Amino acid sequence: MSEYKRTAVLVDDNESSHKFFLRSVENLSIDLKAYRDTDTAMKFLGENKPSILFLNIILPDKNGLTFLGELRKLPLHAKTPVIMLTSNDYSQDRTVGSELGVLDFIVKPMSMRTITSIMLDYIK
């Protein structure tokens, strides 16, 4: 297992979201790895710990919060910093996320400044 420095992972099936994140980090020297489903993301996350993980709640193959629950059981990801993405901000999701150690929720539509700011806070 290796620990990647300055690597951010995005799991979201929305291609425009990938584009938005890529534009947000293009001046930050951050390696952004973007995946559209949890199965594909797991091929990377199974062996690598990113500096930060952005995880959409509604995903095509698995609920993002369910996926995070599985990740947390892996020693590698017990403390991986995680930010959840959502289009609908529900307090029960925040409660579940809090129990899983989620640092924050980003509610879409968000600004590039929000993403940049979070990246700079957590990737030092």
Place this chain on the structure above:
Amino acid sequence: MTKSYIRFWGVRGSYSAPFETCLKTGGNTPCVEINVDGHTLICDAGSGIIPLGNKLLNNEKNKDILILLTHFHWDHISGLPFFGPAFHPKYNISFFGPGESKEIIKKYIDDQMKAPYFPVGTEEWVANISYLDPKEKNITYGPMEISYYSAYHPGITYGYKINVNNKTIVYIPDNECLSPNKPIENPEEFSDEEITILEEMTREEYRAETNTIENTDILIHDAQYTPEDYEKKKGWGHSCYTDVINMAIDANVKNLFLFSHDPNNNDEMISKIFEDSKKIIKNRGSSLKCFISTESLKVSLD
């Protein structure tokens, strides 16, 4: 005699509506029976599962039952403490729902029947109870192929897709469906480039949702709010019926059953929703057939 059918046993969202002015539509919370060649599939275990359980005890030869739970909010599990077949040793009852493990799902079901909330615990169930592995992505139950996807609703909530008899049924009782033209609030805070990408992001999210239900033969969908209600209740996890109808048309759904009626809406109000629904469909020139889900409504699957 119809061999394969869908029957609605509970159609109200949030809480029961046992009021005189609501009984034409029905007052029980979500429960839908899908019966195919004697295989009993039950979608959700709201208070509607109580009369369904009594019917099963009295009539059915088949003793195998699969219960799909969309989530564990009370209105979707509150009938389980009174579900007769669970207290009968001849029944085999399996549960499937959102969760990380069989043990978690069992815990969610057990907890509502623990003291001081209820005097009889699930340890009193004498049926053969089992919990399917929630990590299974597809379930085969008799002739039915079942898959699921995440809904927009507080907590982890599923919608179920059931393929049977060359028909696709989607059951999604609690879902705050998206709109393709959702305006960006405070646009002055965003650059032109951001707005362009964000608007495409919204349209893409909407396409993902319509793709999930595309060409569905029978869509049973949350339609709890009127436009006026939804203005006050955005973010509560339920849909406005006008959004559901437009989404169903965009997804080329064949038959839409408006479901999870607001318990505050009496029969007269629900009739008005139905009339307005027909107008929306006519104005869009769509062939969508729209129905109000009512208790005891039976739909043939033959």
